[in-house]
Amino acid sequence: METELIAGKPLTEWENQYPLIEDLMVLKEVFWNNPKYRSFQEAAENISLTEKDVIYAEARLLRFAPYLAKVFPETKKTNGIIESPLVGISKFHNTAESIFRTKIEGTFMLKCDNELPISGSIKARGGIYEVLKHAENLALEHKMLRFEDDYSILANEDFKNFYSQYSIAVGSTGNLGLSIGIISAKLGFKVTVHMSADAKQWKKDLLRSKGVVVVEYNSDYSKAVEEGRKQSDSDPNSYFVDDENSTALFLGYAVAALRLKKQLEEMNILVDPEHPLFVYLPCGVGGGPGGVAFGLKLLFKDSVHCFFAEPTHSPCMLLGLMTELHDQISVQDVGIDNITAADGLAVGRPSGFVGKTLEKLLSAVYTVEDSMLYMLLNMLADSENRYVEPSAAAGLYGPIQLSMEPAGQDYIKKHGLKERMADAVHISWATGGNMVPREMMKEYQEIGKSQLADFLKV
Template structure:
């Protein structure tokens, strides 16, 4: 079966990998503790974020709205949109993990400098004495665009230096906006995976330089995980019941896996088997798909004959995160690989139907709806015994968006 799926990928076709019916152990209690600890850090930093950035209500929180999609979709109703394309500060999902990872770095610097005494409010990190200390430090990250922008915006906002290593996949406009911020952009000939390796090596012997590793960062992972509780509260406010009889199906665009992996970690800790987590990748960059179809082997898409060329630059990754596969690989319920045309077509559909301003990476979940549901219908034998999948027609579907609100108008018009 797996070789048949890989053949479809090589042919540029939509493909769906489904987890077997076997139940896998998940330590929900430990996950809830991890997410709770991350939430405490978000709360500590809220006063500083409120002073430095424009956040809803001036509360210093990075949350996004949940709204019902207003047009008909090829899925059982209702379908909701988790609008991370309009998150505060950076208008992309990377504002969750990327900024949280940066806050962990800032907290350590401030503690070492004696800035954060007992009962001291973190609002002082926005004051000039703290900014002078932070200005001596440089944050380094590798990115195809949105992670680098998120960390760059936040680091410069706190007064730090930002150095962003960009792969061949990165769009020119994303490099330009980083330079306009004052970040140093280092361009690489090579894909995202090789760029991460080069960036990691570049900081080895540099003083007061901090590398934020998207491939292997626990801090980024738990930064994303808090979105699970945020969604749970929004569903409760909307009077949406989540249970095995009425499952929650969440469609998560996937690059290296950090954002969808962290969100899955948070959701599974709350809903367990009642949530179905569907990762969505471009056909040519289906790195998590390849790893799971090859029984968890950390293979590159190049190893199975894929090009890693995609218009969805935020998802252009050749090898999945080992951290993500280890933490939630067995909790991923499905992976859908979709062609670029499906994603670019949805840029126009989402705009005309719902006024959602999305880049191709952010439309992946919409493109995955129909093929995922068709695969469930066709695979009753191996997956029909899983109650959540058996009851999927009674489920609530949530498409998670990732970026697009800050896309330049001329680029957006090209997609339209």
């Protein structure tokens, strides 16, 4: 029987070159420091996107704010700005130190994208932004809109009739599909969401209730994207939102950094070389966390340290970055099943665009077991009365791992951060959760309680 080759080499050769692959294959939690990490100045040399691009994206969202405030009442209080709170979680911090028997230096905070209006997850940033950009381009092209107009006119029937001639499609594990489906249907587009096998039933039901066509697949995320792209390409009036390669999505996510900077300033929280910022971002294909990390590096440069969190069953970005194969390798290639409770992170093949953009900007990637996600989710609910889905709990593990893992301590030492950790701020990015049905959230918590009891027995 012939050995299957990965980029021209058998798996054993890759394992010899990167021994950590063996730990990934047995689903062991790992903490991988990125050897290609460089200063911002050096890392940004070969990246074509700039701060100006992010500022343009922010300006577009501001143009659409009157429309959003009009059609989504939940955004009225923020005048149509889609934003989430940044909160301290000192009780969770204390609980984590007690349970894991470790000292986590610095201040622990939560960026509550689980509370984002419209679609309840980080995808309300990039997903909604890309659809708005497409809608604006169409309306400008057909002389129905001018930049100086009050964009609330897009709620009028003539615009809905206009957009109904066009289609939008996307492949998704769930949350991106929700954001694309909800905003596209509201504008009047015909919209199809291609859902992978791990997408939760309630997400499909919610989309269908909004008039969205949901196509289900028995395979994973990559297949849903591939089929969605193929069907969309056959229709000249269809626009495909490409989570793997879209710069529009990426820039929509990057706007979060501008907003976060303002929130930190309002809270009198300094970010500079003496007051480092550590940000922990759950990662699926990479678009959301990649865009946020890119925006943060543009603004805070070497004072911010960005970490991606992936499930042990879906460590696609880690595998792509470590081997430098990016989207030319999948977790299935090394025998990992890509089946995880963290449905939003159940991606087997990473975005090559994001991996290549961030390969010198990303500090590290760590992996988390599903049982730990439930445990962290429940610890957050009990200590802070804040509710996230399993995917979003991955970010909570970062400060714990940074303090406990030898590789985390190596990172701190290597970058001369040891004396500065007491003044550090840790932000775990809570990527989704507030649209999870209450009964399901209770189930998640029960699983988490049980996992915690088992953990404490060991």
